[in-house]
Amino acid sequence: MLRLDDLHAQYGAIVALRGVSLEVNEGELVALVGVNGAGKTTLLSTVAGVMRPRRGDIVFEGEPIAGLTPETVVRKGIALVPEDREIFSDLTVEENLRLGAYIRRGRGEYGADIDRMCELFPILRERFRQDAGTLSGGEQQQLAIARALMSHPRLLMLDEPSLGLAPKIVDQVFALIEQLHRDGMTILLVEQNVTRSLAIADRAYLLNMGTVQASGTPADLRQDVDMESIYLGGGD
Numbered sequence: 001m002l003r004l005d006d007l008h009a010q011y012g013a014i015v016a017l018r019g020v021s022l023e024v025n026e027g028e029l030v031a032l033v034g035v036n037g038a039g040k041t042t043l044l045s046t047v048a049g050v051m052r053p054r055r056g057d058i059v060f061e062g063e064p065i066a067g068l069t070p071e072t073v074v075r076k077g078i079a080l081v082p083e084d085r086e087i088f089s090d091l092t093v094e095e096n097l098r099l100g101a102y103i104r105r106g107r108g109e110y111g112a113d114i115d116r117m118c119e120l121f122p123i124l125r126e127r128f129r130q131d132a133g134t135l136s137g138g139e140q141q142q143l144a145i146a147r148a149l150m151s152h153p154r155l156l157m158l159d160e161p162s163l164g165l166a167p168k169i170v171d172q173v174f175a176l177i178e179q180l181h182r183d184g185m186t187i188l189l190v191e192q193n194v195t196r197s198l199a200i201a202d203r204a205y206l207l208n209m210g211t212v213q214a215s216g217t218p219a220d221l222r223q224d225v226d227m228e229s230i231y232l233g234g235g236d
């Protein structure tokens with residue numbers, strides 16, 4: 001479904017991705033792990049069209065998408081929940097969700113989508129008319145994911161969804177990701193919580209200094225890699 005081929009990206013003179021190739025197949029949950037600065041966020045930003053690749057191809061459902069604008073990438077069916085969530089604090093939960101529906105694939109009933117989100121995330125129904133800034137960290141993460149889902153993505157990319165959340169809320173977020181996966185969503189998950197993400201992933205890639213250092217099933221990765229080197233980045 002998604003294929004990156006020899007992807008290079010840099011910030012001025014700082015090279016962040018040096019020839020990354022990877023694949024996400026339809027229906028898969030692929031984990032992308034690696035220490036701070038490995039290039040995980042850069043990779044997602046480049047796929048999402050927020051950053052332009054220096055070199056290499058990004059192919060989504062057979063179509064090259066490298067260099068398209070973020071809006072066009074969303075229209076193609078890829079949604080990103082960014083590391084900092086980018087919730088609009090002064091807008092209500094409902095308004096945030098509506099912004100997610102602004103760009104979408106195909107048509108669909110806005111009301112039906114809202115109902116589906118409120119079923120998936122009951123807290124959002126309770127807080128529907130409340131400013132998003134008043135939500136807790138975990139609730140904001142749920143809102144960020146719900147907003148991404150409002151665009152009807154075929155591929156959902158999550159950047160550190162468990163970051164800064166209390167352990168109990170982290171459990172909820174991982175349970176939610178598993179549920180979305182079971183329901184058929186294709187997911188590319190960036191996490192520093194290596195144990196948790198390998199536990200739910202079909203396959204995983206270990207990124208190190210802008211290159212893929214290892215890849216395979218979670219079992220392969222656990223066996224091949226000096227796990228200590230990635231646990232330094234976090235996890236439990």
Ligand SMILES: Nc1ncnc2c1ncn2[C@@H]1O[C@H](COP(=O)(O)OP(=O)(O)OP(=O)(O)O)[C@@H](O)[C@H]1O
Nearest residue numbers: 011014015016034035036037038039040041042043
């Ligand atoms: N806006 C920026 N300007 C300059 N350099 C940047 C910028 N953003 C990231 N970098 C550099 O690019 C490299 C990759 O960063 P990136 O944010 O992709 O890593 P990451 O794997 O997401 O790290 P983390 O786990 O800390 O989120 C790092 O060396 C980082 O310092």
Ligand SMILES: [Mg+2]
Nearest residue numbers: 040041042083
């Ligand atoms: Mg990052």
